[in-house]
Amino acid sequence: MSVMNLLSSALTLVSQTGPHLFWITSRAAGIAALILSSASVCVGLLMGRRLKGVSGPDLRVTHEALSLATLAALAVHGLALLGDGFLNLSLTDISVPFASGYKTLWTSTGIIAFWALAAFALSYYARRWVGVKRWRKLHRFTALAWLLGIVHSLGEGTDAGQTWFLAMTAIAVGPPLILLCTRWINSSSPSPRTVGAPGR
Amino acid sequence: MQPDKPITPPGPSREDRALEGRALADARRAQMRRRAGRIRRTIAASAAALFAAAFIGVYVQLASGHDPALVASAAKRSSTSALAAAGSSSGESETGSGEESSSFSAESEESAPSSVTTSQS
Numbered sequence: 639m640s641v642m643n644l645l646s647s648a649l650t651l652v653s654q655t656g657p658h659l660f661w662i663t664s665r666a667a668g669i670a671a672l673i674l675s676s677a678s679v680c681v682g683l684l685m686g687r688r689l690k691g692v693s694g695p696d697l698r699v700t701h702e703a704l705s706l707a708t709l710a711a712l713a714v715h716g717l718a719l720l721g722d723g724f725l726n727l728s729l730t731d732i733s734v735p736f737a738s739g740y741k742t743l744w745t746s747t748g749i750i751a752f753w754a755l756a757a758f759a760l761s762y763y764a765r766r767w768v769g770v771k772r773w774r775k776l777h778r779f780t781a782l783a784w785l786l787g788i789v790h791s792l793g794e795g796t797d798a799g800q801t802w803f804l805a806m807t808a809i810a811v812g813p814p815l816i817l818l819c820t821r822w823i824n825s826s827s828p829s830p831r832t833v834g835a836p837g838r
Numbered sequence: 839m840q841p842d843k844p845i846t847p848p849g850p851s852r853e854d855r856a857l858e859g860r861a862l863a864d865a866r867r868a869q870m871r872r873r874a875g876r877i878r879r880t881i882a883a884s885a886a887a888l889f890a891a892a893f894i895g896v897y898v899q900l901a902s903g904h905d906p907a908l909v910a911s912a913a914k915r916s917s918t919s920a921l922a923a924a925g926s927s928s929g930e931s932e933t934g935s936g937e938e939s940s941s942f943s944a945e946s947e948e949s950a951p952s953s954v955t956t957s958q959s
Contacts (some may be wrong), residue, residue, distance in 0.1 A: 658900060666892035674885055699874040700881065709886040714889075795905045797896075 660721035665796060667718060669803075671711035672791050675755070679784050680702035680814040683821060705759045712752050721800045744794035747786055752785035779819055 681701040685694070716732045719725060731738035757811035758780040765773040788811055797803040852857070899905050 662896045665896045666889055669892040669896075670889040673888060695870060696873065699877045703878045703881040707881055711885065711889065761900060770937065793924060796905070799906055814859060 644759050648825065655722060660718045661724065663716050664718035664722065666713035667711045668791060668795065669797075669806075671708055671715055672787070672807065674704055674708040674711055675784050675787060676810040676814050678708055679781060680817060682780070683814060683817040687819070704760070709756055709759060712755070716749075716752065741794050742791055748790035748794065751786035752789055754786065758783060784814075785835075 639710070644773060683699055684692075685697045685701060692707050702753055719732055720729065725740060727738060727740070732738070733749065733812075735749045736742055738745045753788060758777055761773060761776060768776070788807070792798050795803065896905075
C-alpha cells in the first residue's frame with residue numbers, strides 16, 4: 639500500500655514537473671559546469687607547480703578531461719533552454735550576445751564566457767599551428783572567461799540567492815581563485831632570481 | 839699453471855639491449871595510456887554524477903515548492919492581486935479571496951515555471 643502511495647506521489651511529481659524538465663536540466667548542467675570549470679582551472683593552475691606524488695601527465699589528462707566535461711555541461715546548459723516553453727529562446731538567443739531580451743546583460747555575459755572558454759580550451763588541439771608560446775599566453779585568458787562565467791551564474795542564476803548555492807560556489811571557486819591570485823602576484827612581482835642577477 | 843678464470847655468461851648484445859629498452863618504453867607508454875583512460879573515465883562518471891545530483895536537488899526544490907523562482911513569482915502575483923483586491927469593492931472581500939486563490943492557480947499554470955507549487959495544491 640505504501641509502495642503504491644509512493645509510486646503515485648512520484649508519478650504526480652513527474653507529471654507536475656514535466657513541463658519544467660528542460661529548465662531543471664539547464665540549471666543542473668549550469669551548476670555542474672560551474673563546479674567542473676572551477677576544478678579545471680584549479681588543476682590547470684596546479685600544473686605550473688611541482689607537486690609531490692602527482693605526475694605532470696596525470697594533471698594534464700585531468701585538466702583536459704575536466705575542460706571537455708565543462709564544455710559538454712555548458713552545451714547542455716544552453717541547448718536545454720531551447721526546449722523550455724516558458725522562456726521560448728531561439729538558437730540565436732542562446733548563442734549570440736545581446737540578441738536575447740531576457741536579462742540581456744547577464745545572458746550575454748554567459749554567452750561570451752562560453753565562447754571564450756570553448757575557444758581557449760579547444761585551441762589546445764591547434765597549439766602547434768598557433769605556436770606553443772603564443773598559445774600559452776592566450777590560454778591564460780581562460781581564467782578571465784571562467785570569472786565571467788561565475789559573474790553570469792551569480793547575476794542570472796535562479797539559485798544565486800540561495801545559501802546552499804553561495805556556499806557551493808565559495809567552496810568550488812575559492813581554491814582556484816586563491817591559486818590565481820598567487821599566480822598573478824608572483825608574475826607581477828619580479829622574481830628574486832632575476833633581481834640583481836648578472837645578465838647572461 | 840694459470841689460475842682458472844671465472845666463467846661469466848656473455849652480456850646482452852647491443853641489439854638485445856635496444857630491444858629491451860624499446861619493450862620497456864612500450865610497456866610504460868601502454869601503462870600511461872591505461873592510466874589516462876582511467877582518469878578520463880573517472881572524470882566522465884564524476885561529471886555525470888554531479889549533473890544527476892544537481893538535477894535531483896533542483897527537482898526536489900521545485901517539486902516541494904521551495905524554488906526561488908516560484909517563490910518570487912508567487913510573491914509578486916500575490917502582492918499585485920492584493921492591490922487589485924484592495925482597489926475593488928471592500929464588502930466582497932471574503933468571497934473574493936476564495937475566487938482569487940483559484941485564479942492564482944490558473945495563472946500559475948499559464949506562466950510556466952510556477953506551476954509546480956505543490957504547497958498551493
